[in-house]
Amino acid sequence: MRRILIVGAGQSGLQLALSLQAEGYDVTVMSARTPDEIRRGWVMSTQAMFGNALRTERIYGLDLWQAATPQIQGLQVSLSAPPGERALRIESPIDEPAQSVDQRVKMAAWLELFEERGGTVHYQGVTTSDLDGLTSLGRYDLTVVAAGKGELVSVFDRDPARSPYTTPQRGLAVAYVHGMTPDPLWPVPHVSFNAVPGLGELFVMPCHTLNGNCEILFWEAVPGGPLDLWQERRDPNEHLALTLDLAKQYVPWIYERCANVELTDARATLSGRYTPTVRRPVAQLPSGGIALGMADVVIANDPITGQGSNTAAKCAAAYVEAILAHGDRPFDRAWMEQTFEWFWESTGRHVTGWTNAMLQPLPEHVQGILGAAAGNETVARRFANGFSDPTDFENWFMSPDKAQAYLASVAS
Amino acid sequence: MAKRHWKVRPYVLTGGRTRTRQQLLVHTLVSVPYYDSVFAAGLLPEQRTLYEHARETRSLAELSAFSGISLGVTRVVVDDLASTDRLLVHAETYESPFDRRLLERLLDGLRKLA
Amino acid sequence: MASASLPDNPTLTSAKIVIAGGFGVGKTTCVAAISEIPPVNTEAWMTAASEPIDRLDPGIDKTTTTVAMDFGRLTISNDLVLYLFGTPGQARFWPMWDDLCRGAVGALVLADSRRLDASFAAINYFEQDSDLPFVVCLNLFDGMLTHHLDDVRQALALSPDVPLITCDARSPSSVAQALMAVVTHTMQRTGHTAPGAFPAR
Numbered sequence: 001m002r003r004i005l006i007v008g009a010g011q012s013g014l015q016l017a018l019s020l021q022a023e024g025y026d027v028t029v030m031s032a033r034t035p036d037e038i039r040r041g042w043v044m045s046t047q048a049m050f051g052n053a054l055r056t057e058r059i060y061g062l063d064l065w066q067a068a069t070p071q072i073q074g075l076q077v078s079l080s081a082p083p084g085e086r087a088l089r090i091e092s093p094i095d096e097p098a099q100s101v102d103q104r105v106k107m108a109a110w111l112e113l114f115e116e117r118g119g120t121v122h123y124q125g126v127t128t129s130d131l132d133g134l135t136s137l138g139r140y141d142l143t144v145v146a147a148g149k150g151e152l153v154s155v156f157d158r159d160p161a162r163s164p165y166t167t168p169q170r171g172l173a174v175a176y177v178h179g180m181t182p183d184p185l186w187p188v189p190h191v192s193f194n195a196v197p198g199l200g201e202l203f204v205m206p207c208h209t210l211n212g213n214c215e216i217l218f219w220e221a222v223p224g225g226p227l228d229l230w231q232e233r234r235d236p237n238e239h240l241a242l243t244l245d246l247a248k249q250y251v252p253w254i255y256e257r258c259a260n261v262e263l264t265d266a267r268a269t270l271s272g273r274y275t276p277t278v279r280r281p282v283a284q285l286p287s288g289g290i291a292l293g294m295a296d297v298v299i300a301n302d303p304i305t306g307q308g309s310n311t312a313a314k315c316a317a318a319y320v321e322a323i324l325a326h327g328d329r330p331f332d333r334a335w336m337e338q339t340f341e342w343f344w345e346s347t348g349r350h351v352t353g354w355t356n357a358m359l360q361p362l363p364e365h366v367q368g369i370l371g372a373a374a375g376n377e378t379v380a381r382r383f384a385n386g387f388s389d390p391t392d393f394e395n396w397f398m399s400p401d402k403a404q405a406y407l408a409s410v411a412s
Numbered sequence: 413m414a415k416r417h418w419k420v421r422p423y424v425l426t427g428g429r430t431r432t433r434q435q436l437l438v439h440t441l442v443s444v445p446y447y448d449s450v451f452a453a454g455l456l457p458e459q460r461t462l463y464e465h466a467r468e469t470r471s472l473a474e475l476s477a478f479s480g481i482s483l484g485v486t487r488v489v490v491d492d493l494a495s496t497d498r499l500l501v502h503a504e505t506y507e508s509p510f511d512r513r514l515l516e517r518l519l520d521g522l523r524k525l526a
Numbered sequence: 527m528a529s530a531s532l533p534d535n536p537t538l539t540s541a542k543i544v545i546a547g548g549f550g551v552g553k554t555t556c557v558a559a560i561s562e563i564p565p566v567n568t569e570a571w572m573t574a575a576s577e578p579i580d581r582l583d584p585g586i587d588k589t590t591t592t593v594a595m596d597f598g599r600l601t602i603s604n605d606l607v608l609y610l611f612g613t614p615g616q617a618r619f620w621p622m623w624d625d626l627c628r629g630a631v632g633a634l635v636l637a638d639s640r641r642l643d644a645s646f647a648a649i650n651y652f653e654q655d656s657d658l659p660f661v662v663c664l665n666l667f668d669g670m671l672t673h674h675l676d677d678v679r680q681a682l683a684l685s686p687d688v689p690l691i692t693c694d695a696r697s698p699s700s701v702a703q704a705l706m707a708v709v710t711h712t713m714q715r716t717g718h719t720a721p722g723a724f725p726a727r
Contacts, residue, residue, distance in 0.1 A: 125621020130484025521602030525702035
């Protein structure tokens with residue numbers, strides 16, 4: 001039985017662990033926190049997952065929350081221009097429902113499930129010296145690092161050719177709230193994307209959290225701009241007040257739905273910022289061991305396209321497939337590089353290219369697409385479905401000539 | 413498309429052994445119940461070092477520090493050795509660190525030094 | 527003072543108190559004052575940024591830092607031993623703090639009245655990120671209290687339910703009293719909760 005060590009217990013690490021466990025592998029997970037600590041901890045993400053990503057979980061029976069979680073039916077895009085006035089509104093259904101399950105709920109339950117099924121979990125934040133020792137111990141056939149938010153990522157070298165940014169592109173501020181009223185214009189569960197050109201974006205989405213269903217209010221602020229008030233970690237209630245204050249000023253149609261909101265719990269906020277970075281997939285440790293990076297360890301995109309957990313799930317599925325296909329052969333450096341390149345080619349580069357483009361002022365052809373989408377259901381739906389399958393964007397969205405050709409084809 | 417995978421039953425995954433899954437905290441005590449030099453000679457380097465150092469009752473953190481082996485590796489190796497009964501992970505006598513009997517005993521002990 | 531070896535007793539069990547605080551506030555002195563073994567220093571090296579990093583940021587630079595934590599030991603009886611774990615100086619190594627605090631009885635957060643800011647991060651950790659009961663303790667380096675405790679409490683923005691005490695970290699009896707304050711505070715904080723309602727952390 002092949003022995004796999006997975007460092008990190010988030011979407012990608014635990015999905016990989018549970019999938020490989022089901023396939024008969026002897027899997028060990030190192031988690032910095034216990035299930036109980038995760039449940040009592042701070043919110044970690046917004047984690048809206050779309051059809052293609054959810055499918056990778058469901059194959060292994062891991063979507064345990066479908067019945068309890070609001071089924072997101074579509075995407076709504078609004079432009080606030082000039083700031084505070086709604087210049088454009090696009091609503092589009094998506095082909096398959098999306099859903100967001102608070103990772104405090106999900107990761108805690110997945111860890112327990114993994115242990116119940118006989119998996120070994122060691123509760124420890126892994127340092128570089130631990131990783132060095134663990135990879136050279138000879139106990140594991142393969143070590144995968146899936147701890148994207150810790151210090152361990154820095155053992156993976158940044159890939160400058162795939163990382164156009166050297167500084168954070170948005171300040172991030174998340175708040176989970178109860179008490180938001182439904183959108184009067186489109187009262188079905190949906191992800192609402194509200195862009196304030198040049199300044200940032202506010203996302204609103206339904207989510208299943210520790211104490212029932214809620215909404216997530218998520219500001220993305222262009223650094224140094226008037227929305228960027230998230231340099232310091234604030235008291236949660238102050239964080240919420242500021243979130244609402246900015247909504248009132250810049251996206252009043254959202255603020256109108258927030259008269260009675262309150263935080264879902266005492267640790268329902270998150271703020272921070274990071275530099276979108278693609279890293280090289282193999283870490284070489286001083287004592288000779290090697291480790292394979294996965295998900296946001298090696299591909300950390302800005303959350304503006306909401307792809308973090310989707311990419312994590314797809315990465316887990318891709319790695320499972322590559323591990324199974326490799327049989328009993330050694331998981332050497334060449335296999336690791338090949339595995340990542342395959343994932344990069346099939347998923348990573350599409351998500352990264354699209355996400356990095358969305359961080360910039362929208363080019364003319366994208367403005368043209370959004371303008372067309374406002375009056376054309378087909379265009380709107382193709383854009384919305386791209387969140388499930390971002391590989392489609394290169395066929396029509398990413399370049400002016402393809403956009404023009406596509407818009408001409410739907411117009412005729 | 414959506415097929416459910418469950419190829420191996422849980423007990424097979426643990427090699428049939430019943431895990432007590434004693435949490436290995438940094439202050440958890442471990443000791444070697446009966447030292448076996450033949451067993452020791454057959455161990456891999458890290459296992460052997462930790463086995464030798466655990467002849468004296470020690471916490472996981474002490475074991476790691478005295479052996480010069482990282483805490484992460486110490487946890488993994490101790491867990492393996494404990495599953496073979498070659499190493500004893502001392503049971504937690506108290507239900508929780510907030511058990512009143514434990515706290516009272518600590519107070520009594522500290523009072524002697526105060 | 528007990529011998530350096532622990533009793534050879536299969537029912538020997540252990541408890542733990544965390545000694546936290548900023549760099550140079552006397553954590554090692556405090557552990558050394560009461561430990562029956564010389565404080566054991568264990569090092570873990572990490573690749574880490576030299577500047578404080580955001581807890582979301584994966585884009586940190588590659589430099590290697592050694593994080594040291596030290597711990598001491600106190601035999602309470604033939605079947606019970608108390609460990610004292612000093613946290614690494616910088617709060618940003620929070621996964622290690624979680625590991626040290628998991629299953630602890632409580633924490634003693636040391637502060638130096640001449641530079642209270644050195645312990646802000648530690649206090650923030652216990653107030654915001656951990657549910658472990660903790661006591662803040664002003665280490666009187668010269669044995670004298672130069673500030674009113676009320677002023678210190680205000681400067682640290684301590685909530686009223688966090689005890690603020692003083693000690694001389696060089697003195698075994700003073701450290702023992704400080705640790706008693708931690709145990710007593712934990713008793714008060716957890717006294718009315720059912721077993722399991724306040725899970726190990």
